[in-house]
Amino acid sequence: MATQTKLLRVVQEKEFERVGDHKPISLDVRVIAATNKNLEKLMNEGRFREDLFYRLNVIPMYLPPLRARREDVPLLTEAFMQRLQLKTGKSITGISKDAMEQLLAYDWPGNVRELINAVEYAFVLCPQGEITCEHLPAKIGAGAEPVAVARSESMPGVAQQEERRKLIKALQESGGNKTAAARLLGVSRVTLWKRLKKHNIQGEYQHRQHGD
Numbered sequence: 001m002a003t004q005t006k007l008l009r010v011v012q013e014k015e016f017e018r019v020g021d022h023k024p025i026s027l028d029v030r031v032i033a034a035t036n037k038n039l040e041k042l043m044n045e046g047r048f049r050e051d052l053f054y055r056l057n058v059i060p061m062y063l064p065p066l067r068a069r070r071e072d073v074p075l076l077t078e079a080f081m082q083r084l085q086l087k088t089g090k091s092i093t094g095i096s097k098d099a100m101e102q103l104l105a106y107d108w109p110g111n112v113r114e115l116i117n118a119v120e121y122a123f124v125l126c127p128q129g130e131i132t133c134e135h136l137p138a139k140i141g142a143g144a145e146p147v148a149v150a151r152s153e154s155m156p157g158v159a160q161q162e163e164r165r166k167l168i169k170a171l172q173e174s175g176g177n178k179t180a181a182a183r184l185l186g187v188s189r190v191t192l193w194k195r196l197k198k199h200n201i202q203g204e205y206q207h208r209q210h211g212d
Contacts, residue, residue, distance in 0.1 A: 001049070008052045031056060040184055062186040066108040066115065068162035073103050076112065080119040081131075088123060095122075095131040102133055106140045164199045167192075171201070 010016050011031060015024040033056045042048035066072065077095060085092055095103075099122075108114055122135040133141060166185065174180035182192040 001047075004049045004052050008049060008055060011052070011055045038184075057186075060186040060188065064162065064166075066111045070104050073115065074100060076115055077103060077119060080116055081123075084120065084123045090123060090126075091128045092123060092126055092131060093129055096133070099131055099133045099136055102136060102141050160199075163195065164201070167195055167199060167201055 006016075010027070014028060015026050017024055039048050039053055039057075043050050043053060077100070081092060081095070084090070103115070103118070110117070118137055118140060121137050122131045125135040126132075167181075170181040170184045171178070174184060178192055178196075179189055182189045185192065187195075
C-alpha cells in the first residue's frame with residue numbers, strides 16, 4: 001500500500017524524489033499497466049487503492065488468455081519460430097500438422113510466455129527441418145486430450161464461446177448492471193454493449209438496474 005501511495009503521486013502529480021533527496025523531479029510519462037488480478041475484488045478487500053485504480057484505468061483493454069483465443073497459436077508460433085531462426089541460424093523449416101494440433105489442444109496455463117518457452121524447447125531438440133511432436137515438451141502432449149476442435153480454422157468458435165461465457169458471468173456477478181460488468185471485464189461500457197449485441201445476449205441480462 002505504501003508503494004501504491006508513491007506511485008499515485010507519480011501518476012497524479014507527475015513528480016518524484018530520489019532516495020535521500022527532497023528536491024522534486026518533474027516527469028512526463030504515459031503508463032501502460034497490466035495485471036492478471038481482479039482489481040475490483042482487491043479494492044473491496046482494501047488491498048488496492050481506489051484512487052490509483054481510476055488513475056490507471058483510463059483506457060482499459062481486456063486480453064483473453066491464450067486458451068480462449070487458440071486461433072492465435074499458429075500465428076504466434078510462426079512469429080516465434082522466425083525470431084529464433086534469426087537468433088540461432090538453425091534451418092528449421094516449419095512445424096508438422098500433428099505438432100500444431102498438440103499446441104492447439106493444450107490449455108496454456110502459462111499463456112504466451114509458456115508458448116515461447118515451448119517453441120524455444122523445440123528449437124533446442126530439433127536439429128533441422130520440421131518440428132514434430134517429439135520435439136515438444138512432454139507436458140504439452142500429455143495434457144492434450146482429444147480435442148473438440150482440432151484445426152485452427154475452427155478455433156474462432158472456441159474463442160467466441162469463451163467470450164460469451166465471460167459476458168454472462170460478468171452480468172451475473174454485477175446483477176445485470178452493465179457499468180459494473182464492463183468494469184469487471186476491463187472494457188468500456190460501449191465495448192460491452194457491442195459485445196452483448198454481437199452475442200445476442202438478452203432476456204434476464206438486459207434488465208438494467210436504476211441509473212445504469
